[in-house]
Amino acid sequence: MRKSLKISIITVLLVCLFGRWNITSVNASFVDGSKLSATVMGQKYNYYSTVYLHADYVYASATVETDNKSNKPIGYMGMRARLYTSSGTLRTSSDWSYNASACYSASQFTNNVKDKGTYYSKGQVKMYNGNGYNTYTCNSSPNIQLRSLRMAHFPVNRNGLTYGSDYYSTGAFNSPDLILAEGRNGIIGYVKYADLNECEDINSLEEAVRYQENLKIEREIPVYDKNGEEIVDYFVVDNEGYADF
Secondary structure: OOOHHHHHHHHHHHHHHHOOOOOOOOOEEEEEEEEEEEEEEEEEEEEEEEEEEOOOOEEEEEEEEEEOOEOOOOOOOEEEEEEEEEEEEEEEEOOOOOOOOOOOEEEEEEOOOOOEEEEEOOOEEEEEOOOOOOEEEEOOOOEEEEEEOOOOOOOOOOOOEEOOOOOOOOOOOOOOOOEEEEEEOOOOEEHHHHHHHOOOOOOOHHHHHHHHHHOEEEEEEEOOOOOOOOOOEEEEOOOOOOOOO
């Protein structure tokens, strides 16, 4: 049996055992297309496409599930996942896979794509009708944008610090040490990642309450040259815009 087929079967088995695959990474998100429904041999099924965004890659899935969480025998549900660019170009696709154990929900996933761009998912599903299969096309998912530059390669200054725009970063792991910023006097330079994010270390409800009670309306941090040595301006972190309802 080919490796890719083994992987597909393992993927379907995992989804059947644990329900829909939940993405738990803090640097991941997903968005579903609107669900469609079809009734085949008296069983109502729901089906939909999903596009997933991680820190530096995207992929797609197609899912079919029984409406009442009733398990279906092996081979009753088929899925084919496809990922498209926002222009409608097919970027990657799986072959058809079928549920490899009795289950009520199964998904098939595409390979990862790491190229910056905007993507959506639009897959297909099959349901066994007693004498073959009914085939349906899922609604497209909303677009999702991959903005990171795979672990962006920033230039390094003479002090060994990376510097550049934080626009494509999705977390500390791929942010530069010195972040491009404009100071309050309009001078372009760099703020230190540590200065800009000094208030991130909150690990309990008590710490969050205490932090909020002592939060300043604004705080000022230095703007440096690209070597992180000379202060050329100051950047204001403004907290006046807080509101709750």
